Amino acid sequence: MSMLDAANNPVLPVAEVGRPVRTIPQNRTGSAFRKAENRAAYLFLAPWLAGIILITALPMLASLYLSFTNYAVIGWPSWIGLENYVRLFTSDRRFVTSIWVTLKYVGFSVPLVLLFSLTVAVFLNRGLRGLSIYRSLFYVPSLIGASVGIGLLWKEVFGERGVVNHMLGWFGIAGRGWINNPTFALPSVIALNVWTFGASMVIFLAALRQIPDSYYEAASIDGANAWQRFHRITLPLITPVIFFNTVLLLINSFQSFTQAFVVSNGRGGPVDSTLLYSLYLYQQAFQQLQMGYASAMAWILLIAIGIATALLFWSSRFWVFYGDR
Amino acid sequence: MATAKTYDPELLQLERRRRANWRRIKGLGLHLVLIALLGIMLYPVIWMVFSALRPEAEIFGDMGFIPTNWTFENFVRGWNLYGNLTFTQFYINSFIICALAIVGNLLACSMAAYAFARLEFRGKWILFGIMLGTMMLPIHVQLIPQYIFFLNIGWVNTILPLIVPKFLAHDAFFIFLMVQFMRSLPSELEQAAVVDGASYWQRYWRIILPLSMPALATTAVFTFINTYNDFFSQLIYLTDTDRMTVPVALRLFLDPSSGSSSFGGLFAMVLVSIGPVLGFFLASQRLLTKGIATQGFK
Numbered sequence: 039m040s041m042l043d044a045a046n047n048p049v050l051p052v053a054e055v056g057r058p059v060r061t062i063p064q065n066r067t068g069s070a071f072r073k074a075e076n077r078a079a080y081l082f083l084a085p086w087l088a089g090i091i092l093i094t095a096l097p098m099l100a101s102l103y104l105s106f107t108n109y110a111v112i113g114w115p116s117w118i119g120l121e122n123y124v125r126l127f128t129s130d131r132r133f134v135t136s137i138w139v140t141l142k143y144v145g146f147s148v149p150l151v152l153l154f155s156l157t158v159a160v161f162l163n164r165g166l167r168g169l170s171i172y173r174s175l176f177y178v179p180s181l182i183g184a185s186v187g188i189g190l191l192w193k194e195v196f197g198e199r200g201v202v203n204h205m206l207g208w209f210g211i212a213g214r215g216w217i218n219n220p221t222f223a224l225p226s227v228i229a230l231n232v233w234t235f236g237a238s239m240v241i242f243l244a245a246l247r248q249i250p251d252s253y254y255e256a257a258s259i260d261g262a263n264a265w266q267r268f269h270r271i272t273l274p275l276i277t278p279v280i281f282f283n284t285v286l287l288l289i290n291s292f293q294s295f296t297q298a299f300v301v302s303n304g305r306g307g308p309v310d311s312t313l314l315y316s317l318y319l320y321q322q323a324f325q326q327l328q329m330g331y332a333s334a335m336a337w338i339l340l341i342a343i344g345i346a347t348a349l350l351f352w353s354s355r356f357w358v359f360y361g362d363r
Numbered sequence: 364m365a366t367a368k369t370y371d372p373e374l375l376q377l378e379r380r381r382r383a384n385w386r387r388i389k390g391l392g393l394h395l396v397l398i399a400l401l402g403i404m405l406y407p408v409i410w411m412v413f414s415a416l417r418p419e420a421e422i423f424g425d426m427g428f429i430p431t432n433w434t435f436e437n438f439v440r441g442w443n444l445y446g447n448l449t450f451t452q453f454y455i456n457s458f459i460i461c462a463l464a465i466v467g468n469l470l471a472c473s474m475a476a477y478a479f480a481r482l483e484f485r486g487k488w489i490l491f492g493i494m495l496g497t498m499m500l501p502i503h504v505q506l507i508p509q510y511i512f513f514l515n516i517g518w519v520n521t522i523l524p525l526i527v528p529k530f531l532a533h534d535a536f537f538i539f540l541m542v543q544f545m546r547s548l549p550s551e552l553e554q555a556a557v558v559d560g561a562s563y564w565q566r567y568w569r570i571i572l573p574l575s576m577p578a579l580a581t582t583a584v585f586t587f588i589n590t591y592n593d594f595f596s597q598l599i600y601l602t603d604t605d606r607m608t609v610p611v612a613l614r615l616f617l618d619p620s621s622g623s624s625s626f627g628g629l630f631a632m633v634l635v636s637i638g639p640v641l642g643f644f645l646a647s648q649r650l651l652t653k654g655i656a657t658q659g660f661k
Contacts, residue, residue, distance in 0.1 A: 078563035079484035089531025100508035187633035338502035
C-alpha cells in the first residue's frame, strides 16, 4: 500500500479525505468520507441523471403511451388501445414494405462491411509501408459518408450519366439509371453504406496489431501457410472485435435515414424501394403528423433492435473466443 | 549428410535472396491492389472536385477527367443560390451549433465519466449499466415526445433542442470513451492531491481533466463531425430558412421548385460542405485513427 494512502492516516481531518485506492479492500475507518464521496459522485452525475430522466426515460414512457393513442399534435391524444399496432401489421402495406427494405439493407450491408473492413485490415497489417496514409485514406469515406452532401453526390454518381456508368463504359457495358430504378436503388444505397467500411477497419486494425508476432512465427515454424495462420490464429483472436463491430453496425444500420432520404428526395422511392424503416417513421410523424402511429413504429423498432442484439449476444457464446476463459 | 547441405553458405544466401525478392514482389502487388481499390472508392469524390471546377455545360459532357476550362463560377453560383440568404449564414448557423455541442459534451460527459471511473457510490453499477444501455437505444423512441415537448415550450426553430441534450450528457458513447480513459490513469496522482486537501471538484478539474486530454480531444473532434453531419434532428427542428444549417440548406438542392438545376453549383457546395470535416480530420488524423481504436479497447 502506498505511503500516500491518506485514508489510513489519522492525522488528516476525515472530511477532506477520499477513499483513494479503489482496488484495495474497503477501508472501514468511517462512513463520513464515504458519504461525502457518495454525494460528490451524484453531483458529478447530476447533468447526466437529469438527462436520463428528462430526455430519455420520460420521453420513452410518453412515446409508449402515445403508441396506444391517436394523436395529431393539435388537440389531445385519444386512447385507441392496440389499434395502431394492429393496423401496422394487418393493413399497412408500406409498413411491411419498409420492414423488408430495412432487412435487406441490414442483411447485405453489415456482412459486406465486415468482409471489406476485415480483409483490408488484414492486408494493411502486413507491415506495409505507408500504413498510416492508407489507413487515413480508407477512413475518409466514413467521415463524410453520412452527410447530405455525399448523398447528393451519390445520386449523381449512380445517375444515368454518372460516374458508375462512365466506368462501366470502359469495359463496354451500357449502364442505366441506377438510383431511379426500383431494382437497383436499394443496392446503390447499400453500396454507399459499404463504402464507409473504414471506421470498422480502423478498429480491426487496432486489434490485429495487438496480436503478438511470436504467435505467427511459431505457426510458420510449424509449417502453417498464410491461410492457416489467418484461420487458426488471427480469426479466433479477433472474434471479440468482430462481435463488437457487428453490434455497432447492426444498431446503426437499423436506424439509417439520411442517405435513403436524400437519394429519394424524402419519398423512399422509386416504388418504395428505398423506404427504410426510419424514413417511413419520419413520414408518418412529421409529414402525416400521425404521432401515435409513429410512436408505435418506434417501439416496434426498439423491440426489433433489442431482439437482434440479444440474439447476437446469445450467439456470441458459440463463436466469440475470449482468451482468458 | 543432410545438415551439411543446409548450412552450405552459398545455398543459404541464394535462398535468402530468392525469398527477399519474392517478398518484394508480393509487397508491390499488395500496394497495387490497395491503390486500385482506393482509386475506385475515391473516384466519385475526385470526379466531383473536377466537376465543380469546370463550366456547367461540360459536367456531363465527354467526361474528360481533368477540366480544360477551369472556373470558379460554380462556387459563386452555389454560394448565392438562395438570393440574399447565402451559405455564409448557413455556415455560421452550423458552426454555432457545433461549438456549443462540443462545450456541452466535453463538460457533461467528462463529469459523468469522472464519477463512474474514479469515485465509489451507491448504485454505481446499476447506473453504469443504464448508461451502457442507452448507447443502444434508437433515437426514435424518444424523438416524438421530445419534439412535442420542445414544440410546446416554443423551442422548435431554435438551436436549443440540438444543444441542451449535449449539456445533459446525452451522448453516452463519449461518457464510455472517457470512463475507459480515466480508469487507466494511476491513482497516486489523485492521492497526492487528497493529501494536499483538494476537493473532489479540484481533483476532477485540476488533475483528471488535464490528463484526459487525448480522450477529450477525440470527443471534441467526433462531436464536431457528428453534429456537423447530423441531418435528422436539424431537419426536424430548424425549418425557418435563416436558421438552416449547411446540411438542411444542401437538401434544398433536391427540390426542383427552388430552381436549382445547377449541377455545377451543387457539386461546388457539396465540396465546400465536406471541407470542414476533412479539415478537422487532417488536423487530427493521428488522434482519430489511432486514438479512438486503442482507447476503446484498453
